[in-house]
Amino acid sequence: xxxxxxxxxxxxxxxxxxxxxxxxxxxxxxxxxxxxxxxxxxxxxxxxxxxxxxxxxxxxxxxxxxxxxxxxxxxxxxxxxxxxxxxxxxxxxxxxxxxxxxxxxxxxxxxxxxxxxxxxxxxxxxxxxxxxxxxxxxxxxxxxxxxxxxxxxxxxxxxxxxxxxxxxxxxxxxxxxxxxxxxxxxxxxxxxxxxxxxxxxxxxxxxxxxxxxxxxxxxxxxxxxxxxxxxxxxxxxxxxxxxxxxxxxxxxxxxxxxxxxxxxxxxxxxxxxxxxxxxxxxxxxxxxxxxxxxxxxxxxxxxxxxxxxxxxxxxxxxxxxxxxxxxxxxxxxxxxxxxxxxxxxxxxxxxxxxxxxxxxxxxxxxxxxxxxxxxxxxxxxxxxxxxxxxxxxxxxxxxxxxxxxxxxxxxxxxxxxxxxxxxxxxxxxxxxxxxxxxxxxxxxxxxxxxxxxxxxxxx
Amino acid sequence: xxxxxxxxxxxxxxxxxxxxxxxxxxxxxxxxxxxxxxxxxxxxxxxxxxxxxxxxxxx
Numbered sequence: 001x002x003x004x005x006x007x008x009x010x011x012x013x014x015x016x017x018x019x020x021x022x023x024x025x026x027x028x029x030x031x032x033x034x035x036x037x038x039x040x041x042x043x044x045x046x047x048x049x050x051x052x053x054x055x056x057x058x059x060x061x062x063x064x065x066x067x068x069x070x071x072x073x074x075x076x077x078x079x080x081x082x083x084x085x086x087x088x089x090x091x092x093x094x095x096x097x098x099x100x101x102x103x104x105x106x107x108x109x110x111x112x113x114x115x116x117x118x119x120x121x122x123x124x125x126x127x128x129x130x131x132x133x134x135x136x137x138x139x140x141x142x143x144x145x146x147x148x149x150x151x152x153x154x155x156x157x158x159x160x161x162x163x164x165x166x167x168x169x170x171x172x173x174x175x176x177x178x179x180x181x182x183x184x185x186x187x188x189x190x191x192x193x194x195x196x197x198x199x200x201x202x203x204x205x206x207x208x209x210x211x212x213x214x215x216x217x218x219x220x221x222x223x224x225x226x227x228x229x230x231x232x233x234x235x236x237x238x239x240x241x242x243x244x245x246x247x248x249x250x251x252x253x254x255x256x257x258x259x260x261x262x263x264x265x266x267x268x269x270x271x272x273x274x275x276x277x278x279x280x281x282x283x284x285x286x287x288x289x290x291x292x293x294x295x296x297x298x299x300x301x302x303x304x305x306x307x308x309x310x311x312x313x314x315x316x317x318x319x320x321x322x323x324x325x326x327x328x329x330x331x332x333x334x335x336x337x338x339x340x341x342x343x344x345x346x347x348x349x350x351x352x353x354x355x356x357x358x359x360x361x362x363x364x365x366x367x368x369x370x371x372x373x374x375x376x377x378x379x380x381x382x383x384x385x386x387x388x389x390x391x392x393x394x395x396x397x398x399x400x401x402x403x404x405x406x407x408x409x410x411x412x413x414x415x416x417x418x419x420x421x422x423x424x425x426x427x428x429x430x431x432x433x434x435x436x437x438x439x440x441x442x443x444x445x446x447x448x449x450x451x452x453x454x455x456x457x458x459x
Numbered sequence: 460x461x462x463x464x465x466x467x468x469x470x471x472x473x474x475x476x477x478x479x480x481x482x483x484x485x486x487x488x489x490x491x492x493x494x495x496x497x498x499x500x501x502x503x504x505x506x507x508x509x510x511x512x513x514x515x516x517x518x
Contacts, residue, residue: 019490039485046478175486182479186472193468201465208464264478270471 005307006142009314010157013173017161020172026348029166030098030330031247040171041248041257044323045080046264047174048240050181051320052134053377055313058269059296060289062276065215066208072224073269075231077262083236084258089251090396091242099327100242100392101335104406107395110339112406117335119387119414120239121359123380124328127238128363130376131321136367138313141294151367154318159360162322163353167247167330170322177315184312186271188297188305192278196300207280226431233437234381236389239327290373325363329355382421386413386436390444404454405447413440 023029036044054073061069097103101120105113135154136147143150161169197203235241241258248254279287279296287295297309332355333348343351370376390409395401417436420428428435 016486016490037485037489039482040489042478043482043485172486172489175482175489179479179483179486182475182482186475189472190469193465201462204468205464264475267471267474267478270468271475274468274471 003143005304005311006314009311013157013161013176016173016176017165017169020165020169023164023166023168023349026333026345026352027098028168029326029349029352030334031243032166032168032171034247035249036171036244036247036253037249038253038256038260040175041244041253042260042264043178044171044174044319045241045244045257045261046182046268047178047316047319048244048323049076049080049235049261049265049320050178050268050316051131051377052313052317052373053130054265054268055181055185055272055316056134056290056293057374058272059276059279059293060291062211062273063279063287063292064211064276064289065219066211066213066277067273068212068215068219070266070269070273072227072231073273074266075228076235077266077269079232079236080262080265081259083241084255084260084262087237087393087396088245088248088254088258091237091245092248092251092254094246097246098243098334099246099331100237100239100388101331103242104391104395105335105339107401108391108403108406112391112403112410113335114339115407115410116388116391117331119384119410120331120335121328123384123387124239124324124331125359125362125366126380126383127377128321128324128328128359129366130370130373130380131317131324132363132367133370133376134373135314135317135321137290138310138317142307142310148368151364154314155321155360155364155367158318158321159325159357162325162329162360163356166352167243167326170326171244171247173322174319177319180315181312182268184308185275188301188309189271189275189278192275192282192296192300197278197281203281204274204277208274208277211277211280222430226434229431229434229437230378230381230385233385233389233433234378236385237392238384239331240323243323243327243330321363325356325359328359329353332359379421382431382433382436383414383417385433386417386440388413389437390440394444402448402451404451405444408447409440409444412443413437416440 027033058069058073091097091103094103094106097106099117099120101113101116104116132151132155136151139145139150139154140147161173193204244257245254248257275296276292279292282299283292283295294309298306301309329352333343333352337343337351338348387410390413391406395406413436416439417432420432420435425432
């Protein structure tokens, strides 16, 4: 049954890929010709952010701490809405921009673009390895294959359609996958509440109250602040989202797509956390967080339900992985190679394709080093937010942003994040993301002031 | 209170389903739209044959 479900899913995906067709030019590979309509921008942004963390992870957190994590998840929704209202239209307005690094290059200078490109490619590879690991776990659950073969299969399927189709295929397959999981997951919740939960509403409400109170009492305030900061800043404008802003048909499509995706995320988190709350009355309390969703569905759904869920999880993971592979490849071509040489369109397209394969291989190999899904994601958030956000957002708003400010901010943000995340994790009490973000902001202000004084205050 | 919470969760579930259906309709529209190359000429070459100016269209 599981095998049939997966085969049917892969066949449907192949059909969508074939219809979506091959990218023939770099602008098609990187920006889908800047012609994405609202529904596809919204669907693909939502499919890109709903990865294993926002599905399996949130159900597990709902199981342990009830609606506490829904409150934390709201920070993510706010971030998406703010990006839609304040940043996306300004970014979309820039001409001849393929990546966020390109935007930084236009606002500051070429060196800043290259540094932003290196950080973007590294982060895309890091995020991709977390997705590859999660995909391997799910496939291993279905076929019982060795873990490295499971990872290799997931990465190979995703890389194959991303390599040839580029962003357009990634967006269209994302919309297909979004449709699958946004219909099937809520149905699972409704089945659980109305047919499997004894006492229905009363049980649900009492479990929600008990779990949320337990979650609040067991989470220290400082840890709570760190989580809210990570959700508010960690995924802001990461390369796949920036590419979707730039690929939108108009500025208003980019704005509305992100605002809708933000609203959707708050509703989605509610569904996931509710599934976790429902699970409290159905599965044993000592169940591991990452296995709550899988065990719940095994118990409550009919015999065909479990393979269907596994297929949904595969789509959740692959839709995030394809976006990361494409964004990393485009950043490599546009921000790291293109500034050094005048590339023809064909050469850029070929480099983009090779980079997709290379990042996929790096992700598959390093997937074994990822500790667990949520920790892996938090590490990536901790580096991305301080390294890029101050530079990108302030640069879009200032009339004359200074290159020295950008270089200082990106370097200091990255170094402080790496130092306190990996080298001395226990040296500070506050979360590393907050310290690194604060340092990057200070470095930006210092760089701006020094550069302004150097070149004359009224220049 | 309990009933309100349940209604809230059910409405949330239905909104997510509605979002999925909306994107599915857009996806079907995007995939079934005629391809640019099927509808419009992508390259035009003008040639002079027998003194008559003709425009050949290559799909």
